[in-house]
Amino acid sequence: MDLRIFTEPQQGATYDTLLTVAKATEDLGFDAFFRSDHYLKMGSGDGLPGPTDAWITLAGLARETKRIRLGTLMTAGTFRLPGVLAIQVAQVDQMSGGRVELGLGAGWFEEEHTAYGIPFPKEKVARLEEQLAIVTGLWATELGETFDFHGTYYDLKDSPALPKPAQRKIPVLVGGQGTTRTPRLAARYADEFNMPFGSIEDSELQFGRVRAAAEEAGREAGEITYSNALVVCVGKDDAEVARRAAAIGREADELKANGLAGTPAEVVERIGRYAEAGSERIYLQILDLSDLDHLELISSQVQSQLRP
Numbered sequence: 001m002d003l004r005i006f007t008e009p010q011q012g013a014t015y016d017t018l019l020t021v022a023k024a025t026e027d028l029g030f031d032a033f034f035r036s037d038h039y040l041k042m043g044s045g046d047g048l049p050g051p052t053d054a055w056i057t058l059a060g061l062a063r064e065t066k067r068i069r070l071g072t073l074m075t076a077g078t079f080r081l082p083g084v085l086a087i088q089v090a091q092v093d094q095m096s097g098g099r100v101e102l103g104l105g106a107g108w109f110e111e112e113h114t115a116y117g118i119p120f121p122k123e124k125v126a127r128l129e130e131q132l133a134i135v136t137g138l139w140a141t142e143l144g145e146t147f148d149f150h151g152t153y154y155d156l157k158d159s160p161a162l163p164k165p166a167q168r169k170i171p172v173l174v175g176g177q178g179t180t181r182t183p184r185l186a187a188r189y190a191d192e193f194n195m196p197f198g199s200i201e202d203s204e205l206q207f208g209r210v211r212a213a214a215e216e217a218g219r220e221a222g223e224i225t226y227s228n229a230l231v232v233c234v235g236k237d238d239a240e241v242a243r244r245a246a247a248i249g250r251e252a253d254e255l256k257a258n259g260l261a262g263t264p265a266e267v268v269e270r271i272g273r274y275a276e277a278g279s280e281r282i283y284l285q286i287l288d289l290s291d292l293d294h295l296e297l298i299s300s301q302v303q304s305q306l307r308p
Contacts, residue, residue, distance in 0.1 A: 001275055001306045005295070006073055006283035010038035012047050014018075015057060017289050022061045024292050025068055028093040028299035032069035033061065034103070034283055037076050041111035043290030044249060062096035069216060070096055073194060073229055073283060078118060078128060082134040082154060090139065094274060098166035103173035103194065104132060106269070111119060125181055127153050127220055130132045132189040175229075177202070179209060187213035192225040197258070203228055204277035227281035228274055231259035234267050234298050244294060248287040256293045262285065264301035271306065 009018060022033040037054040058070050070092070075085065085104075093100040107113075108123035115118040115259030121127060130151040141147040141161035149156040174186040175194030183206070186193040193210045195203045205255045211221035233248070233255045235241035241262055245252040255261035260270055260282070271282060284298065 001109040001277075002281040003298070003303050003306065004032040004034055004069070004281065005030050006034045006285045007288060007289060008036045008285065009037075009057070009289075010036060010041050010047065010051050011043075011045060011287065012041065012049070013052065013289050014049055015052055016059060018052065018057055019061065019064060021286070021295070022065055022068065022070075024295050026065050028067065029303065030295075030299065031281075032072045033065070033073065034100070034101075035299050037072050037074060037079065038109060038112055039069050039079075039118075040109065042109075046223055055092060057093045058100070059095055062092050062099070065099075066120075069091075069099050069101055071101035071171075071173070072103045073196070074103040074173070076107035076109075077104060077131045078107030078113060078124065079194045082131040083138065083156060083159065084137040085131070086135045087163065089135070089170060090163045091166055093165035093170055094163065096166070100165070100167070101171040101192075103130070103175065104134070104135065105175065109303075119266060123145060123153075125178075125185075129181075129185060130154050131251070132172070132174070132289075133183065136189055136207050137161075139170060173227075177206060178279075180205075181211040183213035183219075186210045186224065187219060190224055192227055192281070194227045194229055195279075196229045197231070198228065199258075200273050200277050203274060203279060207278040225280050226278050227283065228279045229283040229285060230268070230274075231255060232284040232286065233259065233261040234264060234294065234297065234302060235262075236297065237263065239255060244288065244291065247291070264297070264305070267298075267302050268305045 025033045039051045054072050089102050106128040110120050138161045147159040147161040171191040173192045174190035176182040207226045214221040233244045242252045260267045
């Protein structure tokens with residue numbers, strides 16, 4: 001089971017804070033550092049000092065880390081034209097020496113669009129399908145050839161499809177809880193399918209839908225990596241779990257029911273149940289970015305039990 005660190009910087013984080021967490025992620029042996037792609041805080045709190053851009057952040061981290069994978073859960077398709085996004089991600093992949101992964105979603109948070117003057121189209125999933133086709137198509141076009149795409153929302157003609165990423169193929173993540181179109185998009189475009197904040201039972205059902213869609217599309221279901229994103233709150237004992245839960249404005253019992261919370265033994269057991277449901281990788285949503293002791297505890301007491 002791969003464990004990856006997943007952050008939500010729109011809730012309030014500077015680049016320096018994210019760099020500190022990314023370096024700790026690398027030093028503590030985690031597989032990857034991922035971040036959300038949002039421009040407005042959610043829920044309580046002031047969100048200060050304000051949002052940071054996902055791909056500018058990852059470009060900086062690409063030059064200041066050496067091993068960990070870097071990516072987004074999920075880049076909002078509403079924020080960037082797909083041709084521009086393909087250029088940005090390929091460049092960051094070059095800057096990292098081939099360590100980038102792209103999670104691409106339709107976008108959903110209307111208020112952040114209104115706050116920053118970003119159009120919020122009605123047909124977001126249909127646009128996402130064209131965006132996935134364009135981004136992956138541009139990267140797959142052979143050097144010296146051109147790429148054309150004529151869709152409902154985007155039209156590309158005689159694109160040189162440059163620059164190329166460092167990796168032969170940048171892994172693409174598709175995720176969500178939609179029961180029909182989401183599995184179909186994952187089957188066609190995804191190297192990884194991510195189930196965000198779902199129960200063990202719902203994860204097993206959704207993974208099954210994606211597997212069925214892949215097989216229907218003539219693809220081996222095992223070609224896709226299946227993963228979960230879950231909030232994490234680990235403590236040496238119940239008191240420490242309660243303290244960490246309070247620091248992020250949550251209740252320990254609620255986190256135990258809906259995420260990965262408890263002592264290391266409890267969290268390892270729950271991760272095992274997700275593994276039985278088909279999960280191969282978990283993105284640990286870290287909401288208190290100042291608590292590096294939390295990362296150290298997860299590394300030494302949870303991650304250590306999940307690796308051979």
